[in-house]
Amino acid sequence: MSVSLVGDIGGTNARLALWRDGQLEHVRVLSTAAFAGPEQAIRSYLDTLGPHAGELERVCLACAGPVSGDEFRFTNNHWVISRTAFCRDLGLSDLLLINDFSAMALGVTCLRKDELLDVRPGVVVADCPRLVLGPGTGLGVGTLLPDTRGGWHALAGEGGHVDLPIGSEREADLWSYLHRQLGHVSAENLLSGSGLVSLYRASCALDGKTLRFDSAAEVTRAALEGDAQAIAVLEQFCTWLGRVAGNAALTLGARGGVYLAGGMLPRFADFLVASGFLAAFQAKGEMSGYLMHIPVWLVTAEQPGLLGAGLALQRSLAGESPMISGLADDV
Template identity: 65%
Template sequence: MKLALVGDIGGTNARFALWRDSRLESVRVLATADFAGPEQAISHYLAAQGLAPGSLGAVCLAVAGPVRGEHFRFTNNHWRLSRSAFCRTLGVSELLLVNDFTAMALGMTRLRDDERLPICPGEADPEAPAVVIGPGTGLGVGTLLPLGAGRWKALPGEGGHVDLPVGSLREARLWQQLHGQLGHVSAENVLSGNGLLQLYRALCAVEDNPPRLASPAEVSAAALAGDPVAEEVLELFCTWLGRVAGNNVLTVGGRGGVYIVGGVVPRFAGFFQRSGFARAFASKGCMSDYFGGVPVWLVTAEYPGLEGAGVALQQALQA
């Protein structure tokens, strides 16, 4: 097989790398706004590597949204893709499109020990599903299934849009405030970058305090600096993430462990390790004992989506 390329494409950035001998090479991040479509971005990437169109035998792109049919429209940017036109333009014989959270989940199979921080101790059951959950622009949730013989299957879903679970009177007051603004209150409405800001504004409204912070980054920075309101918001965020992650473990039998991914939580990793996440994660009434020994890790790897795209491509070509 010729050289392969993998990509992880978001709303703002597209990450590309060569995939050779089961390893990433020459990772580069390009702004999607700078290119008319994926073909132009990949042609630019290949030229920078001294490669011409036709050099690639296979491409796997991790993309946000459901993947089916000939045409794909990217969710958070202006790009569109026709499978046949893409392959013709770049001289590619194999194009695999996978959901971005499928790639993220598969990327967990490539982690080194120094690319994850322990949050809850335990020993993963190697034959059980693992939960992968990630607050970022939204809230991604997926399940990673071991198939044996070093093969894996990722089950993407829309678990970020489940109802936000309420576990205390304080949370009920905040839920009521959010419900008045949003109607349906999903987990993603709180457990995302914008959700962190939305939660801060809801708490200010409940306490009848004017909000003075204007971005998720300001909220997390103020919390780490000791601001009491922002600190409570971040604690609530961690607690709600624990409750949602625990619900997913119960739903899929996720004794293979839980991976916290995405760009939000690593920004306050130390706070997260000390937070009420672990308590909320395992506080499930008569099922609380189920969580004994279920490990949870915070993933700090730089390119897990690219790694997962490589795993997806490798498994598809070997099938």
């Protein structure tokens, strides 16, 4: 029995699953640090399944970073994929590689309404692009463009690496502190797991506060438990996310809506909704009105990236562009 495998691989975790009859099966999350490369992780995954695995025939991997050529180097971990070597080692005829937030964008087209949390209800403008972005190990950005058949084309890009926008004196001070350390300050430098820690350290340095937390999880937990410094940091994080999302939505004309995805945001969903995210999202001077009615959703589904990888593989096998998908429900 042949089987297809799909993967959603970021900087920290490799999510793997079997893809059968349009459904995910046997989802597992592995640490990228525990394996020398994706081949070893996939072999370990298949070994845990035993007779459920079958004979591996097709693989689609959604990978963090720009995808092209035979060799792919991950942006935020040590893994490297050579398509030729990968297929030889695993006995495959072909490997489909796609950008991770292209997969995320495809995945959100098939989510149920109960897998989306309204950050702001708005007016969906038909036939307009939709923006998908979110912080995790890095900051992913993807775009959904409508096609002429009622489906969507997922456009790959590296929007997480745009310059960090500055909208206040406090943000200018934080940017100056980080610029002295980093040189170029990208959105991803702040809007990611490690970025939240960098923001916390910069804030403590500017405010003369003692460092007490070493991870994004600790900063988030402290904020949700009422620590004043952590609250201020997480509030600034949400505000900056709003600025970046608003810039991208304005650039794309994303009046079809904005999806906030990634691993971080569901952990503080209520905080995000109550934060300055929306105010920063639409604070664009004379174009603020353009953004005021764009709906924003928080993706709460477990594995939208894996689902998107499965959809891409399914369409590729049908001889169609792997980056086209239908929309399950008009949210």
